[in-house]
Amino acid sequence: MSTLTEPEKKILDAAKKVFETQGYTGSRMQQIADEAGISKASLHYYFRSKENLFEHIFDETMSDFMELVSTWNDDSEHWENKLRHFIVQFFDLLKTKSLLFLIGEINRNPELLLSRRKKTKPKAKFISYFENLQETGKMKPSNMYVIFIFMHSLCAYPILNARMFQLSTGMNNHDFEVFMNNYPETVADLLINALKKGLK
């Protein structure tokens, strides 16, 4: 467990903010230093290079996301309520994470995924939980890879692309906000119905 000093925390917070909004190529070391309230020289004192600082941020954000994706508490609740709660919570967490940052940087440099491969296997818990239910006859068989991707897509994309959706649908701010508040429940309904019926 790495114990971060106070200035290191300040720097990482600042860097995260800047990298997430501007991307690697758009971020400036001076801007990060300003945001952290220190000099650019100090910034280099703590983190040798831009690349080095970026790696810290990317790795942290990536593992945050992987953890989010792989979290699945196997309590005794019925799968239907479990899935519904999970989706609502998942949607909320996605709003606070900069998924676009991850996808954009990976697109710019695909090696980011290969080199820093994490030991976590996000598939495991979520998918195997449902596959287990299906194998024991407690649920109709469905392709859980499909459900996994459906759930992620339905939760993540409207957040990534919110601005264009609002433009496309022509909704005003208030209507769109109301719409997005109800949205996770709608997603849950769809997926639960698909699972009840059995998909593909």
Added chain:
Amino acid sequence: MSTLTEPEKKILDAAKKVFETQGYTGSRMQQIADEAGISKASLHYYFRSKENLFEHIFDETMSDFMELVSTWNDDSEHWENKLRHFIVQFFDLLKTKSLLFLIGEINRNPELLLSRRKKTKPKAKFISYFENLQETGKMKPSNMYVIFIFMHSLCAYPILNARMFQLSTGMNNHDFEVFMNNYPETVADLLINALKKGLK
């Protein structure tokens, strides 16, 4: 209709390629010039500035996307087949368009959406087609905004985030390719079933 000269086409092709992979801040005028096979000075002769060149590319990509989103031919086919064909075609087209570029640049500079607002109303055709069917009792009522967003999310996100999905699910290249080939049909099934049943 703007008639583009030969060198202008070459430049725009090169710029598109570079901007789409590197983003605005990551792109270099020299790289675009090299890609187009001309000198950097010539590049500036045709397009005064990086900003100017970027606007051409962004506007073109944006209107391509908006056109794609708003296309909906109202022939006599049954809505079920119509939707299925549309989704398969939509998915294919999305693979060729750099949606990530659009989303990323809009995120970097939200004013891109406001200033260059297009007259197209993408909502219109797709949504009103189905709302019309519902009003005339030929289909159970559904919230077509939801269907609209579901369809986009299910088609776009797996393409945007393909690399991370492959990593998450642990599939090898071949399995993942097969999976993605069948995927659009699965999306169509889900949405058609939802519409048959009536959603929300």
Added chain:
DNA sequence: AAACGGTTTGACCAAATGGTCAACAAATGT
């Protein structure tokens, strides 16, 4: 109070980058 180690920073540097310009080449008009 002197010495020491960790921290901070203004000044500075080399390279990269968007952009300009004079000169030259290739069409085009007369």
Added chain:
DNA sequence: ACATTTGTTGACCATTTGGTCAAACCGTTT
């Protein structure tokens, strides 16, 4: 043939940017 416009480029410029460094700063130890 000559002049005029249009296209092309190497050389150059001002600014930006990541990174360095010696000097100063500050709390602790001796």
